[in-house]
Amino acid sequence: MKITDLLKCVSVDVNAAAKSKDEAINHLVDLMDKQGNLKDKEVYKQGIYAREELSTTGIGEGIAIPHAQSETVVAPGLAAMVVKDGVDYQSLDGNPAQLFFMIAVPKSSGNEHLQILAMLSQMLMDNDFKEALVNAKSKETFMRIIDEKEASQKEKETQKEVAQKSFSGSYQIVAVTACPTGIAHTYMAAEALEEKAKEMNVTIKVETNGSGGTKNALTAKEISECQAVIVAADKNVEMARFAGKPVIQVKVADGINKATDLIKQALSDDAPIYQSDNTVNLKIEDSNEGVGRTIYKHLMNGVSHMLPFVIGGGILIALAFLFDDYTIDPKNFGSNTELAAFLKNAGDTAFGFMLPILSGFIAMSIADRPGLAVGFVGGALASGGGSGFLGALAAGFAAGYLLIGLRKLFDYLPDAFEGLKPVLLYPFFGILIMALGMVFIINPPVAAVNNGITNILNSMGGSSKVLLGLVLGGMMAADMGGPINKAAYVFGTASITSGNYDIMAAVMIGGMVPPLAIALATLFFKNRFTKKEQSTTVTNFIMGFSFITEGAIPFAASDPLHILPACIAGSAVAGALSMAFGCTLMAPHGGIFVIGVISNPLGYFIALSIGAIVGMILLGLLKKPIASK
Incomplete structure (x- = not known):
C-alpha cells in the first residue's frame, strides 16, 4: 500500500480558497466525502473538531493535519488541499497554514494504513518536499511529488533500520513520542528529533507509541546507558522504566517544533531526575535476554496490572467483614448489613477482574495488542473453570x-x-482456540493441582504452617521487590482467593520488617551508619508500617553482605510468629493501616515488633562501626 492508495485525485485541491479555520475544515471534509469513505460526514466533522479541542492540529511551518478516528468512516482515506495565501488555523507557531492533509480512520481497522500515514507525517518534515507540494500546478503533479518522495523515504527508513541494527554503542539520548490518536504527531515528533540530533552529531533512539502499537521499543540497556530521556507525549506512556534517569517531559508539539532546544537541554544536565511511584518497576530487557528473564518480564507485566484490582478489592472485602455483624447470620457474614454488603459487592467485583487482567496483560506483553482479548478470555475461563490463579498464568x-x-x-x-x-482473524481464531485449550487441556489438570495445593495448605498443622511462614517471610526480604519477593507476594495474594488468609498475613509482615529493622538500627546503632543514612530513620518507619519493602533497597545495595542476612532473618522470624499466633489477613496490602481487619492484631503487632528487633540486633552485630568524619 502507498500513500496515493489512500489519497485520490478527487480528494485533492491545489488551488483551494478558505478564509478561516472552519472554512478549511468544511472544504477538507467535502473532499474526503468525495472518496465515498464517509457514511455521515457531519458525524466525521464532529470528530475532527473534537480532536482540535485536545490541541490544534496546525503543527506550524505552514502545515495542518486535522484527523479523526470515527465509526462513520468506512475505509481509511486522505484528503489534501493547498491554500496559497494561507489560513489562520490557530497553528502552534501562530503562522498561517498553507498545506493541509485530512486523515480519516475507521474505529476498527488494520495497521498497514497507519504505517502509511506515519510515513507521510515524517515526509512533511522535509521543507523542500513541503514547498514542492505548495507550488504544485495540478493534482497530478501533487500526486507525483508524493510518490517520488515516498520512494526515497522508504529507502531512508531501510537505511535507518540497518544502521540501528549495526549500532553497538550507547545512545546519548533516548526518547518517546506519542499523541492521543497516534496517527500523525507521534511520527512527526520522532522525525524532528532524529533529524535535529543528526545535524547536531548526537546519537538518539526514538520509540513511537502510535495507533499501530509501539515501534522501535527502547531496551533497558539503552535506557540505563543514555545520558537523558525526552518524552514528547500528549498521552500516558510507560514511565516507571525511566526511574533515576534525567527526564524531560513535554507535549508532543514541542517534539516537532522545539527539537533542537530539547536536545540541548537533555545534554546540559538540567533535566530533573524522574522518580517513579510504581512499586512494581518493570524492566524491559533487550532481545538477548535469557528465557527465564523473558518469562519473568511477561509475568510481571500481568502482575503489575492485576495488583490494583487485588489491592483495592481485597481491602474493600476486608472492610466488609470489619463493619459487619457476625451474629445476624453467621452464614452470610460479610454481607449482613447494608454497608457491609455494598463493600463486599464492590470488592468482589474488583476481584472478579483479577484473573482476566493477569492473563490478558501477560498475553499483551508477549504478542502486543492482539493478545489482550484472547488473554482476557483465557483468564475468565480459568476463573470459571476451577484452575484459578495457576490456570490464568498458563492461559496468559x-x-x-x-x-x-x-x-x-x-x-x-x-x-x-x-x-x-486485527479485527476478525486474530480475535476469532484466537478466542476459539483459547477456549478449546482451556476447556480440554489447561483447566482439568491445573484445577486438580490447584485443589491439591489448597487441600495441603488447609490440612497443614501448626508446625508446618510456622515453617511455611518462616520461608515466605524470609523470601519477602531476600531481594526486596525483586523476583523472589514478588513470587512470595503473588503466592500470598493468590491464597486469599482460596481462603488461606494466614499466608497473606505472613507475607505482608515479612515485607514490613526490613525498613523497620533498618530504622531501629539507625536509631540505636548510629555509629554503624553515616549521617545521611541516619536521616532516613523516620522515612523507613513510615515505609515499613506502610508495607513498602523497597525502602530498604538503598541500604541493601550499599552493603548487601550485612544488610540482607539481618533483614531476611528478621522477616523470617516475623512470618513464623504470625503463623504461630494464628494471624490472618484478607487485605493484600495496607501495612499497619489495615490492622483492624487482621485477626489477633495484638499477636500480629508482637510478631512484627520481634521480627524488627531481631533484624535490628543482627544489623548491630554484623555491621562494623564506621569512622567518624
Whole structure:
C-alpha cells in the first residue's frame, strides 16, 4: 500500500480558497466525502473538531493535519488541499497554514494504513518536499511529488533500520513520542528529533507509541546507558522504566517544533531526575535476554496490572467483614448489613477482574495488542473453570504465543486480508482456540493441582504452617521487590482467593520488617551508619508500617553482605510468629493501616515488633562501626 492508495485525485485541491479555520475544515471534509469513505460526514466533522479541542492540529511551518478516528468512516482515506495565501488555523507557531492533509480512520481497522500515514507525517518534515507540494500546478503533479518522495523515504527508513541494527554503542539520548490518536504527531515528533540530533552529531533512539502499537521499543540497556530521556507525549506512556534517569517531559508539539532546544537541554544536565511511584518497576530487557528473564518480564507485566484490582478489592472485602455483624447470620457474614454488603459487592467485583487482567496483560506483553482479548478470555475461563490463579498464568502465556503463531500463519494470506487480521482473524481464531485449550487441556489438570495445593495448605498443622511462614517471610526480604519477593507476594495474594488468609498475613509482615529493622538500627546503632543514612530513620518507619519493602533497597545495595542476612532473618522470624499466633489477613496490602481487619492484631503487632528487633540486633552485630568524619 502507498500513500496515493489512500489519497485520490478527487480528494485533492491545489488551488483551494478558505478564509478561516472552519472554512478549511468544511472544504477538507467535502473532499474526503468525495472518496465515498464517509457514511455521515457531519458525524466525521464532529470528530475532527473534537480532536482540535485536545490541541490544534496546525503543527506550524505552514502545515495542518486535522484527523479523526470515527465509526462513520468506512475505509481509511486522505484528503489534501493547498491554500496559497494561507489560513489562520490557530497553528502552534501562530503562522498561517498553507498545506493541509485530512486523515480519516475507521474505529476498527488494520495497521498497514497507519504505517502509511506515519510515513507521510515524517515526509512533511522535509521543507523542500513541503514547498514542492505548495507550488504544485495540478493534482497530478501533487500526486507525483508524493510518490517520488515516498520512494526515497522508504529507502531512508531501510537505511535507518540497518544502521540501528549495526549500532553497538550507547545512545546519548533516548526518547518517546506519542499523541492521543497516534496517527500523525507521534511520527512527526520522532522525525524532528532524529533529524535535529543528526545535524547536531548526537546519537538518539526514538520509540513511537502510535495507533499501530509501539515501534522501535527502547531496551533497558539503552535506557540505563543514555545520558537523558525526552518524552514528547500528549498521552500516558510507560514511565516507571525511566526511574533515576534525567527526564524531560513535554507535549508532543514541542517534539516537532522545539527539537533542537530539547536536545540541548537533555545534554546540559538540567533535566530533573524522574522518580517513579510504581512499586512494581518493570524492566524491559533487550532481545538477548535469557528465557527465564523473558518469562519473568511477561509475568510481571500481568502482575503489575492485576495488583490494583487485588489491592483495592481485597481491602474493600476486608472492610466488609470489619463493619459487619457476625451474629445476624453467621452464614452470610460479610454481607449482613447494608454497608457491609455494598463493600463486599464492590470488592468482589474488583476481584472478579483479577484473573482476566493477569492473563490478558501477560498475553499483551508477549504478542502486543492482539493478545489482550484472547488473554482476557483465557483468564475468565480459568476463573470459571476451577484452575484459578495457576490456570490464568498458563492461559496468559498460551494466549500470547498462540497469537504469535497465528500471526506467522496469516502472513501467508494475500495482502487483501491485511485489514481483517486485527479485527476478525486474530480475535476469532484466537478466542476459539483459547477456549478449546482451556476447556480440554489447561483447566482439568491445573484445577486438580490447584485443589491439591489448597487441600495441603488447609490440612497443614501448626508446625508446618510456622515453617511455611518462616520461608515466605524470609523470601519477602531476600531481594526486596525483586523476583523472589514478588513470587512470595503473588503466592500470598493468590491464597486469599482460596481462603488461606494466614499466608497473606505472613507475607505482608515479612515485607514490613526490613525498613523497620533498618530504622531501629539507625536509631540505636548510629555509629554503624553515616549521617545521611541516619536521616532516613523516620522515612523507613513510615515505609515499613506502610508495607513498602523497597525502602530498604538503598541500604541493601550499599552493603548487601550485612544488610540482607539481618533483614531476611528478621522477616523470617516475623512470618513464623504470625503463623504461630494464628494471624490472618484478607487485605493484600495496607501495612499497619489495615490492622483492624487482621485477626489477633495484638499477636500480629508482637510478631512484627520481634521480627524488627531481631533484624535490628543482627544489623548491630554484623555491621562494623564506621569512622567518624
